Amino acid sequence: MNDDLSWMLDSALEIPGALHAVLISADGLLMARSNGYGKDNADRVAAAMSGVQSLSRSLAFFCEDPSARWRQTLVEFDGGWVFLISAGEGAYLGLSASLDVDMADITFRMQQLVGQLGKVLMTPPRENLGTHS
Template identity: 60%
Template sequence: MNEGWNGSMDDGVNRLGWMLDDALRMPGTRYAILLSADGLLMAHSERIGRDDAERQAAGMAGLQSLARSTAEFCGAADTTWRQTISEFDDGYVFLVAAGPGAYLAVSAALDVDMETVSFRLQELVQRLGKELTSPPRPDAGGGRGGPGGGSQGGIA
């Protein structure tokens, strides 16, 4: 594994990272990131450092935009984009819609069970959807920012 891809969790800004880590508990998966439509990192798995995750989020937003622009090739220009799977010599990248303006990207090895990954990603999208659409909680912790403090209205 490339040393640049290692990193620790950023507790203050990565509150959904644990959900991504949970999704990676299957053989052959590597990294996961949650990004906004404009390429901003919303969360990342523990196995990828924040800097690398931010760089990949920007690239994934571009990939999603390109894929969406080819919708007409599939039948109609206004058809909804759902996912893109890219294959490389060393594995796959799964990029899926994860709610309004959010996308989930997962990297996996060549020997991964693609059907299982796709299924798990759809399960994760359902879980993330609930988190992404939840309104910010009022600060009930006396101004305690951070996890459990209630003042974290955003994801990043």
Template identity: 50%
Template sequence: MNYDGTLDWMLDEALGMPETLHAILLSRDGLLRAHSQGITRDEAERQAAALCGAVSISRNTAGFCGYAEQELSPPWRQTLIEFDDAYVLAIAAGEGSYLAVSATDRVDLEACSFRMQQLVERLGKAMTSPSRLDAGTRA
């Protein structure tokens, strides 16, 4: 799926609470699907690729928490990255997509996560990124 900016408006709504900075919607394979107004497309694409890796690592540590290796879909809920004065939260946003929001250290993390979940529930189908069927074929 190519980035076309049609979902960007949704992410501006995710930033409607105090201390949030940026929001991006990315596919499971790290492609940018949408970004909020305050971040450039180039930076959003860079962050989408990085967050794809962070989420993948998070999901693959389920065994460290006692989940069986053979579980196809461990019960991952979110990834939180903490800095001295900022956070990044990433959650599932429909099949094959993740929603990520950055915020200052003054954000109410619980409220931010809740608002992200509400956005995903309300706009779920639009946020879904189906698997690419032609991933292994040549054009």
């Protein structure tokens, strides 16, 4: 897990009503979680969200465009919302929120965060330049 990304995920939680955020890989592995959200729960959420994303993608034909790209899944519960969006190649951003969250604010913040995460996730690892042969 990348603890360096936790502060970025925490920025999404500045929206009133936002609760928790996770960054997951396409295969359901936890890449990062917001501070204060337990690792065990975050691992469970990551695995479940990978399945939700896969199921959501399989419904493109329902919009009469089987080639349509999946962009977002939104699930409503009695006590809140779960948002799931693409965060770049092979990564997804998930966020939970209370029922009274401002939907426009939270989705805008998530899109901003995806832009920031994309830059971080696409940065190649540094080579060890200090090593001499």
